[in-house]
Amino acid sequence: MSNRRFSHLLRGVWLLWLWQVVFVAGTGSKLWEVPPTSFTSSLNHSEIQQWEPHCEYRHPHEGMRITADTPPRLDGTWVSTRCEVRPGPEFLTRSYTFHPSRHFQALQHYYTDSSCEDPAYSLMIRGKHRLRQASWITRGGTDAEHHLSKVAIVVHNLAAKQRLVSRLPRTCVGLTLGQMVPGKLYELYNTRAGRGCMASLGFSMLEMGLIRVETQHHSHGGKVQELFLGDIHTDWTQRTQYTPTGYQQPLQNAMHHIHPCPVCALVYRSSEQRPPVLPRSPAAPLSLAGRWVSQRCETRPTVLFLTRDFTFDPNQHAWEGIYRHYSDPTCSQPTFTLRASGHYAQGNPSAKVSGASEFVFKVTQVKVTAMDKPTAKWLNGTRPGKCGQAGDWEVGVEKDLTPTDGCTVLSIKLPHKEYELFKTELDHRRHPLLFIGERPTDGSSPDRPHRRPTSFQPPMMLCSGGQTHPLHRYGSGFNSKQVQLAANGADRLTQLVLLVVGFVLCSLF
Ligand SMILES: *[C@@H]1O[C@H](CO)[C@@H](O)[C@H](O)[C@H]1NC(C)=O
């Protein structure tokens, strides 16, 4: 069901953006113009993060300002700060170097285990990139293109070789895989051959299609720079064709990273022949008790900006999640807030991602607050019985969707069940972080066990003295894209948005 809806949604989204592109093109926009609320043109643009977590914990953002420049400056080496988990799951560390000549060299080290202790193989990727323009789809991001000139592989042991040989075509670029010797570098792809091998590996560098660099300016004068590259599609069959609209977890600049970062140093010093072997992190027992909040304004695939605020009460098996949605990448213009609650049950340790645990969440109640006029107007116009009390929506007033079993236009259906994957980790200050399963990129919901996530959303941090009032949960599963769009529109867009929404609605019902 969600898939069908989503394709309709995408058509709506696409129409809106198309219209904006045409509109802006007509007014003679500049290459670096930042769409879409204000149609002003500026070549250089530096946005300042507005949102700060409302959390009693003295968080790392204290005394800090975050800026993001468009176009981003990429020169230098950028490294993983932890063992990364991609959908599949795949476990890897990355070290990407960008040169002023626009050439780049990317090192990707793949592992068999979720703590990146057992390297399987490394890829050495060379190519050239070009920044194109401020993204039309993902505000705050920059569209880029790249051209690969060479991909080479080193397998680190015989077991890893066997696994690769079973996945890849028998020969790649003249290399007979069965004859690979561990520790030796082999070419897997060049500009003339090897596409089949790359596709079988599930490998692409499409992540280079969407780029954002954030700089944290600390009050004591230091800075931390983070490189966000495009997200990886959660469906394996889509990942080599998908044009990213969200981001992966950021890499940090090797010169400007958070201290201490032992992983950064290991990854920075690595080579394709000497993959970093990460130290085992002390097993932190998974305890959800308390309140967890986003560390930053988060960007999700297909134009969603949000922050999350969760509370868990293990004694009651109850949870509450507050999803604050915004129309801009600095989270300064709220559009609507969703408060979901229900119950949860902890299942087994995950067989796919060791250290993580399976959960089942039940959403029984959802309340929504429209935070701006276009959203209030839009929800106000929904058909009676489909989304709370029709004709009753006002800006800033929370409405209960439970009596209408959810909200059709927000794709919220109550009650709702989701299969989840959670893990906790300690950050560089030994403060707990909570990772919740990544939502399917196609906008559907992990509502069956086989759709349970294998990767994670950005971590949330624990607020000290987190309190246990009753609880709920988020769903990017709850498709709020239409509202997001409605909110994106400045006043003059409102009419068009309503048209588009009308189009989407017609398609839905
Ligand atoms: C934009 O930023 C670049 C890099 O900082 C600088 O060289 C250039 O002069 C700036 N251009 C404008 C129009 O501000």
Ligand SMILES: *[C@@H]1O[C@H](CO)[C@@H](O)[C@H](O)[C@H]1NC(C)=O
């Ligand atoms: C919602 O609809 C009601 C009844 O149609 C109307 O009186 C009210 O002004 C509307 N509110 C908004 C915010 O559009």
